[in-house]
Amino acid sequence: MNITLTILGMAVITFLVKALIFILGDRVAFSGNLKKALEFVPVTVLTAIIVPMILSPHGKELELSWRNPQLVAATVAALLCAVTRHQLTTIIVGLTVFFSWQYMLS
Missing domain, CATH: 1.10.287 (Helix Hairpins)
Incomplete structure (x- = not known):
């Protein structure tokens, strides 16, 4: 049961992170240093x-x-x-x- 809850929790978190990117879209602007760091x-x-x-x-x-x-x-x-x-x-x-x-x- 714990494994199932862990997998479901990871799926929900992954979905929310990806959904936030689509929902917020261009409204969030990253600094140049953060963009450069994210490339790595x-x-x-x-x-x-x-x-x-x-x-x-x-x-x-x-x-x-x-x-x-x-x-x-x-x-x-x-x-x-x-x-x-x-x-x-x-x-x-x-x-x-x-x-x-x-x-x-x-």
Whole structure:
């Protein structure tokens, strides 16, 4: 029951936040500094989700070794992205390295 109430509560809060944006529309003006700061929110949230999954894939302790396919693939993908700046290539190569590395370890 608690889980259901938690999910419903999160849904209501999410709906209200999104509805306020549509209801208020152009009536609210953000300062230039706030607009600039809000540009970093998606990158920050994505980083907060991905980094723990890479460094601790089993959720227990850090796995900073070559036997961690997430870490190896993320390192290759980050280096490739820095060199090529091509997102699709980075995604394809990162996934290929991840699955290949995982296959070699098993």
